[in-house]
Amino acid sequence: MAHIDLGVDEKEFPGITGPMRFRPETAKPLNELAEVLLRGPHSLTPGERELIAAYVSGGNECGFCCASHSAFAAAQLDGGMPLVDQVRADADAAPISAKLRALLRIAGVVRVDGRSVTPELIAAARAEGATDLEIHDTVLIAAAFCMYNRYVDGLGTLQPEDPQRYVESAHRIVEYGYTASIG
Template identity: 60%
Template sequence: MPHIPLDPQLPGISALFAYRPETAAPLGQLGEVLLRGPSTLTVGERELIATMVSQGNECRFCTGSHAAVAALTLDGGRPVVDATRDGIDNAPVSAKLKALLRIALAVRESGRAVTEELVAAARAEGATDTELHDTVLIAAAFCMFNRYVDGLATVAPDDDAVFDLIGKRLAENGYAR
């Protein structure tokens, strides 16, 4: 049960955006820039970063939503997303993305958990300064989004098919309102 009165028909962050449209606009724009804006990382790779951070934070709504978007936008689809969620080391993704995912998960713990060794490992796999920047910012932003969604006890769907619909909508329309 949400901690504040939210539209029971709207799951997760959608209910929060409807509750406070004036905060929804900049938060949606942030999501749009981070996950859809110009980048050498694909939309699917960025969505996978969001998924892994959300999973690490145990945010059911954000994990389900972004895993669904990643499945639609990442080469290899759902099997790649599921394998990565089971463990980065054996994930069927590039060595560069594995290194960036390790950085994202370190950010999830603490910004100070991002070590020179993690950064050097990502650079050794070809990660650029912009990709490092964007990975850290995506991870930090999703820590905020996860805490926003769970801190107000929003409702997460029980049916994975609902997440697939949310993912389809986000993949087609993005995050800006």
């Protein structure tokens, strides 16, 4: 049970969906940010950007966000959930591009302390072909997901245990995006 009365059935609106229903005026910009960062036109695929969100959420131990964005990434990456699981377990050994690996290293550092991002990490990402936009958005995705993770966990929202719930959400996000229901 959430720490506050969200005014919704938590089984129907688990995780971040309950708080977003509780405060639709804050849900709108939060969803718009997710839409731009994770689905907007970009040189990184939506699956790669969702993978960054899942990686950060896993590191933050936010079960709902990690499960959600892992499913969203899996639905959009050729390697599916096995690839997502490999990346989350050991990004250095996972079969991903060197550029994405370098960006995940940056995201992992931002997750802990953004001030710890070093010129060497940035240079390493650039050496693997990362653009300034990709580096910028990786940092912003990591920072935003620290916020989203703390929002979900700070309110103690329900996390569905059935993995199928996340797969169903993934189909909706892939087809309609984050802003479809905010009008």
